[in-house]
Amino acid sequence: MAVSLWKSLLQTTKSRLFLQRGVSLYNGVHGFEEEAIKKKLQQFGGGSINLSKEDHGIRVLTLNNPKQMNAFTGTMMLELQERVTELENWKDGKGLIIHGAENTFCSGSDLNAVRAMSSSEDGMNMCMFMQSTLTRLKRLPLISVAVVQGKALGGGAEFTTACDFRLMTPGSEIRFVHKQMGLVPGWGGAARLVQIVGSGVALKLLSGALKVDPERAVHLGLAEETLPSSDETRSLEEAQAWLNQYTKAPAEVIQAVKKVVTAGRELQLEAALWAEKDIFGTVWGGPANLQALAQSTKRK
Ligand SMILES: CC[C@@H](C(=O)O)C(=O)SCCNC(=O)CCNC(=O)[C@H](O)C(C)(C)COP(=O)(O)OP(=O)(O)OC[C@H]1O[C@@H](n2cnc3c(N)ncnc32)[C@H](O)[C@@H]1OP(=O)(O)O
Numbered sequence: 031m032a033v034s035l036w037k038s039l040l041q042t043t044k045s046r047l048f049l050q051r052g053v054s055l056y057n058g059v060h061g062f063e064e065e066a067i068k069k070k071l072q073q074f075g076g077g078s079i080n081l082s083k084e085d086h087g088i089r090v091l092t093l094n095n096p097k098q099m100n101a102f103t104g105t106m107m108l109e110l111q112e113r114v115t116e117l118e119n120w121k122d123g124k125g126l127i128i129h130g131a132e133n134t135f136c137s138g139s140d141l142n143a144v145r146a147m148s149s150s151e152d153g154m155n156m157c158m159f160m161q162s163t164l165t166r167l168k169r170l171p172l173i174s175v176a177v178v179q180g181k182a183l184g185g186g187a188e189f190t191t192a193c194d195f196r197l198m199t200p201g202s203e204i205r206f207v208h209k210q211m212g213l214v215p216g217w218g219g220a221a222r223l224v225q226i227v228g229s230g231v232a233l234k235l236l237s238g239a240l241k242v243d244p245e246r247a248v249h250l251g252l253a254e255e256t257l258p259s260s261d262e263t264r265s266l267e268e269a270q271a272w273l274n275q276y277t278k279a280p281a282e283v284i285q286a287v288k289k290v291v292t293a294g295r296e297l298q299l300e301a302a303l304w305a306e307k308d309i310f311g312t313v314w315g316g317p318a319n320l321q322a323l324a325q326s327t328k329r330k
Contacts, residue, residue: 051118055162062162067155074104074143081113087124087281088273089117090266092131093189099137100130102185106140107156111163117170124277124284126170127269128193129177130186133262135202138184157216160185164192164218169292171285173276177269178202178253179262184211188219191226194288196253197269198244199260204252209239225295227252280318286310 056062077095091113093100102110117123130136147156167174176182176193182204190196190204198204206223208214214236215223223232227250234240247253257268277284286309293305313319 052115052166055165056158060158061154062158063155064159067152067159068108070147070152071104071107071143071156071159074140074146076103076140077101077106079106079109079113081116084120084122086274087122087277087284088270089120089123089126091117091126091128093129093136093186094131095140096130096132096134098140099134099181100132100186101137101140103140104143107160107163110167111159114163114166114170117172118166120172122281123170123172124279124281125273126172126174126193127177127266127273128174128189129179129266129269130182133260134180135176135178135182136186136189137181138186138188138207153216160217164189168192168194168222169296171288171292173273173284173288175254175269175273177257177265178204179260179265181205183207185215185217185219188215188217188222191219191222192217196247197255197257197265197272198247198253199257199265200244201260202244204242204247205239206236207239209237223252282316283313283318286313 054062054064057064076098077093077100080092080094082090082092093102093106095101095103095106117126147153173195174193175195175197176190178190178196178198179202181202182190184205184207187204187206196204206215206219214220220232220236223235227235231250235242242250242252244253244256248255255272257265257272259265259268279287289309290306293302293309296302297305
């Protein structure tokens, strides 16, 4: 009796904690010194992370540092955390498109910052900071899609895996170049890659630092499809049309859909079932549900 009570309390706590916004993956117990790393990252400026205005429940996040092929500077890492917080508080959101400025996705960490932060302490803190931000990004109750134009290298390749889906433009490539730098992914990219393509394919992509073109990415299940256009504006429009297929419903329904899928992916079965029950309770008898019940029983 006591064991089952304890177990059920643990499941509830896990499923409730999981649904909370803004929860960092790491804290002082893990040796994460968030304020110290923020101060350090502030020293490596350049570029920005821009978030467009809402358009039919969809916003566009742009990695904007074209002079360095959209490499992530320290201040871009800080701005990304701020934008994710903004998105967590976006009540009417349904979808998010992420792309890089000037027709390339992202060439990973800014190597100038990496060189200046080569101590183990800095490396671990940056790794925990980015893992935490990208985990929050992946858990957003929005359907997210990365539009890969040009190159997504190193941390850029990892970033694409923090989106629900990837669409690639002709001639683009995703490449986990970490091995060539004597590294492994540290932004959570390896763990997510295994979830997306399985451990065998992930092992090949990482150990071979393989260039993954759109055809191969679709074949491996890493990307959904190759967009027809490589032109920046047109490919964004095509991505928007692709995403529209999955966002045609009120925001609270789309958000609930994403939440049950995230729970199913991240929690153990019983905790996922608890979470699903809680999420189901937010839409049962809600406006969209009542409206659907009042209409025809035929699903077209
Ligand atoms: C911590 C490790 C890991 C992680 O976070 O998980 C990383 O991500 S480390 C970074 C991994 N990325 C790379 O190693 C890519 C390095 N860059 C390249 O291979 C090439 O630049 C390119 C992206 C293939 C583009 O080549 P090309 O079209 O020939 O352009 P240029 O090489 O002339 O680049 C233009 C300009 O951009 C600067 N650049 C590119 N990438 C970075 C970067 N990651 N950090 C800093 N700067 C970068 C490059 O130096 C050029 O600058 P200028 O010479 O001043 O014009």
